[in-house]
Amino acid sequence: MKKKLISSLLCSALIFANVIGTNVYAFDIKIDPGIQSYVDKSKTNAIEAESIYKEIIDTLSFQAYIEKNWNNLTVEKDMDLYNSTDKSVGKPGDILITVFDKTNSDINAITMGSLTTHAAFVDSDPTKVLELFQDGIGNRENDWRTRYKKILVVRPKIDSKIIADAxxxxxxxxxxxxxxxxxxxxxxxxxxxxxxxFVWDCYFKSGVDLDGNGGKAVFPYDFLRSDKVSIVYKQG
Structure with a gap:
């Protein structure tokens, strides 16, 4: 009963992603085997499962809101980023977020992200990012400016020591x-x-919680809800 309930709620939320009114979510979803693993291992009761369902719906609704208002997002422009022609983007500690778009060239925009988005953050060497792919966390090339069509650079408004620690x-x-x-x-x-x-944990372990809605999960766009960050660059 418990497994069926959780599975139904997850599936309902994913279905909801295809009907909330934008083409952003109009793609075929292959259910990751991890879903069954999560369901099998979960001790979640009906009340907690309902809370999880509401969090997913809230997340997808907020993503739809961001997409609808993409051109009107408040950006505290870092002109260094706008004037640069490098394929890398961001300064140390900046959080990089991409949203699924049919013209994105890298499938990681959906397979490695949370529902329809993906996040990483810039290393002390800004030509590198700390990023999670299916082979695990790596110190990878920062080619986000050219890798993805639509990106946001989100800057934590915190002490440089915390950024270095993260x-x-x-x-x-x-x-x-x-x-x-x-x-x-x-x-x-x-x-x-x-x-x-991963991005959230690095900052959390360094003393700052950047999960803007404080949910059980932390999705890339949850960073945008935090009063401790600002968008400093938008592309696409």
Whole structure:
């Protein structure tokens, strides 16, 4: 009964993603085997399952809102980023977010993200990012400006020491494996990560909680809800 309830709520939320009024969510979803793993291992009761369902719906609704208002988002422009012609984008500690778009060239925009988005953050060397792919966390090339069509650069408005600590901690997590659904709604469980959970954990361990809605999961757009960040660059 419990497994069926959780599975039904997850499926309902994914179906909702295709009917809330934008083409952003109009793509075929292959259900990750991790869903069953999450359902099998979950101790969630009916009340908590309902809370999870509401969080997913809230997240998808907020993503739809961002897409609808994309051209009107408040951006505190960092002109260094706008004037640069490098394929890298962002300054150390900046959080990079991409949204699924049919013209995106890299499938990671949907397969590594949370529902329809993906996140990483910029290393102390801004030509690199700390980023989670299916082979785990890596210190990868920062080619986000050319890799994705639509991106946001989100800058934490915090002390530079905290940013340095977050980056240093991120390096200690290199090699940690990827799993989306197994820890999806247990964001403090870090034996495995999904993309935005990793970014959030690096800052959380350094003393700052950037999850703007304080849910059981942390999705990329949840960073936009935090009063501790500002958008400094928008592309697409």
């Amino acid at each position: 980056i240093a901690y991120g390096h200690t997590r290199i090699g940690t494996p990827f799993s989306y659904f197994s820890n999806m709604f247990q964001k403090t469980k870090i034996d495995k990560y999904y993309c935005s959970q």
